[in-house]
Amino acid sequence: MHIDVRVQAREILTMDPARPKASRVGILNGRIVGFDGDLDGISAREVLDFGDACITPGLIDAHCHTAWWGLGLKSIDAGECPTLASLYDAIEAGAAALDHEPDAWIHVTGFNQALYDGAYPSLARLDQVTGAHPLYMRHTSGHAAVVNTETLQRIGAFRNDFEVPTGGVLRLDENNAPTGVLEEAAQGLVQALLMPYSQDALVDAIEAATSRYAAEGITSFSEAGVGGGWIGHSPIEVAAYQTAAERGVLHARAQLLPAIDALRPLQAHATDFHGRGEGRGLELGVRFGFGSDDVSFGHVKVFLDGSLLGATAAVTEDFCGHEHNRGYLLDDPVHYQERVLAIYRAGWPLALHAIGDAAIDLALDLIEEAQRLYGLLRAPCRIEHFGIARPDQVARAGHLRIAVTPQAGFIGPLGDQIVERVGEERADWLYRGRSIIDAGVILAGSSDLPVSDNNLRRGMQSAVDRLTDTGRLLGADEGITPEEALRTHTEWAAAATGQLHDKGTLQTGKLADMTVLASSPLVSPDIAAIAVVATILGGKISFDGREILSGGFAAHSETTPSRKAGAR
Incomplete structure (x- = not known):
């Protein structure tokens, strides 16, 4: 034999x-x-x-942004620019390289104001170095972007009838003039000008990204938001993953989490969808788990709030240095409830992006109501990031038998910046580990690439020692064992993604x-x-x-x- x-x-x-x-x-x-x-x-x-x-x-990365990162590999990397002057120089050089393409976009990735003592680029200076080219500079968190006047004009920001989308903010200066900073859903106005990306461009991005995944030991990943909203890249984005698999250039198994905006109302027999006859999902009733070993559907990704780095996460106490700013939810809770319940009863487990504790409260409420009305699904509901979680929220998450995906990899490069945002009194609640496991919550490891790198071994080490890059111990009681750290990216990640029957051990x-x-x-x-x-x-x-x-x-x-x- x-x-x-x-x-x-x-x-x-x-x-x-x-x-x-x-x-x-x-x-x-x-x-x-x-x-x-x-x-x-x-x-x-x-x-x-x-x-x-x-x-x-x-190794499994339970939450990352593969197409976004792959597309950004050809962009200007702001993370390599230690000063605003060097950032302006890099953008100017990028514009000069596009002189033969007068309508071409300048793409910049990895901007973080912390590199510049909290300062954002000057809109006037950006206009000087970009010329007539539109600019799209994405914040490292993914929850904000910086653009120039040409881009502002293209999205209609200077029109009298201009409206910011629900869940978004266009930052204004003291004279009520745009600063060039777009927060959250307002980025969708720019994405709408760039979408849809071509299938060939997406396949190339997926190949470039997943070849690098393989080099890091990653065999599976969950793509946290496809097909809709400002996180998506094409209404037929799933086809790009299928094509990559067919061409042999998908170098890790992809679980795709549809963005909530990609789902539509569904009408079925009166006895379907728990006797409601209507739900929310993808056409033909395709739902969680559909696909192959290479490409399949996962949870539905729902953004509830923003980020800690941008002080847009919904929190119950003010951010430090941001008087009376407690971030914000991206939509009305009642609207979330209507859509989320329709999604869940159609057979889709939930992956709710909730970083601030106010957003986590809403996420727990939504999951509890969905499970009470319609029972448990084959995969646990998830809270993505679970960034600043109070002790009572950790206990409640355990009671609901959910999974969470905090990013231990943030602790090193971003930990000090995040503590400055939330204050010392809440520092021990950040991106927890030990207390999550002890509460009976599934702790799934994830990078949130490109917010953090995809060296999952570095994230595992951070989960164990919890040291920031300056040597600060973040959450002294939250460290986990090396074996547990390995399980976060193997067994527990597989359980959180509903795939333990096929992988994880x-x-x-x-x-x-x-x-x-x-x-x-x-x-x-x-x-x-x-x-x-x-x-x-x-x-x-x-x-x-x-x-x-x-x-x-x-x-x-x-x-x-x-x-x-x-x-x-």
């Missing part, structure tokens, strides 16, 4: 309590068929021997998705520093770093001449 592949290493961490460790795993048709002694007497067409490496279940019958690390994350003094040796997706190598690392790893075939495993 032959199997396709046998993978072996000094240590395979299965995350399965029935068989926590192994040294060999067998793969047939992309799935696991056995371990160690199960494989005795069975030959494999290919053997991947990783020597002293440590293999874990494939290495067990017979599950997808053969694995991350090969140079050493064990359970005992390493710095998880972030562990090198990714290889990434295996369905038994095939999607990233191979063995030549880079050199030595100690091998691949051979038992039944055919030796060959090097290629990229997927």
Whole structure:
């Protein structure tokens, strides 16, 4: 009897309590068929021997923005500009490079006013360096953008009948003139000028992004908002992921979370949708879980508030340095209730973006009412970010049996800035870990890329030590163990995404998705520093770093001449 592949290493961490460790795993048709002694007497067409490496279940990023990041890889990176002067210079150079395309947009990503002592670019100076080109500069949080006068004119900001969309803000100066800063849903006015992105552009972005995911050991991800709102890129965005999979350029499994704006009212038989006969979803009744192993639908993404960095998250106490500013909800709670209940009874679990504690209150209310009226679905409802959570909210989340996706990766680069926003008295409530686990809430690991990078090992280390880049300990009682940190990006991420039956642990019958690390994350003094040796997706190598690392790893075939495993 032959199997396709046998993978072996000094240590395979299965995350399965029935068989926590192994040294060999067998793969047939992309799935696991056995371990160690199960494989005795069975030959494999290919053997991947990783020597002293440590293999874990494939890492899962439970909340990221793949197309957005992929498209931004060709943009000007504001994060590389340490001063406003250098930012202006970079934008001016970008404009000069587009002189042969007089109507072309200048795209900038990664802007963070914290780099400039809280200052935003001058609209007048931006107009000087951009000339006639429209500018779209996205804030690193994704919840704001900076534009120039040309862009303001194109969105109609100077017309007498101009209206800011619900849930958005156009910042004005002391003379009631636009500053060029757009918050939240107001960004949709710019997106409307750029959308729809072409399928080819999106496929290229997805390929570029997911090839980098593979290099970080990521085998699955949840794309947090497609097809609608300011977070979407095309009304047929899902087709881009399908096309990428068909062309063999999707290098990690994609779970797509439709934006609430992409869903429509549905009419069905009077007995459907819990006897209401109407719900809200995608055409033909397609719902959560529909798709393939490569591309499938996840939860519905719903924005309730903004960000802590931009002081637009809905909080119950004022932001520091922002007198009488408690952020804001992006819509009326009654309107949320109507749409969310219609979505849930149509079979869609909820992924509610709630960063401030006022928004978390609303998220918990909505989930509780949905579950009370219509019961539990096959996947738990989620609160995305759960950024500043009071102790009573943590306990309530456990009672409701939900999942949350706080970003431990924020703690290092953004932790000090966020503490300045909320104040010392609320610092221990930020992006919690230990208390979430102890309350019985599913803690799912996520990067929120491109807000933070997608080195998930760095995020795991931050979940353990909780140190900001200046060495501050953020939430001394919220640190978790290395094993728990690994589970946030394997077992628990799979549970939160409703996919534990297929991934998250290495067990017979599950997808053969694995991350090969140079050493064990359970005992390493710095998880972030562990090198990714290889990434295996369905038994095939999607990233191979063995030549880079050199030595100690091998691949051979038992039944055919030796060959090097290629990229997927």
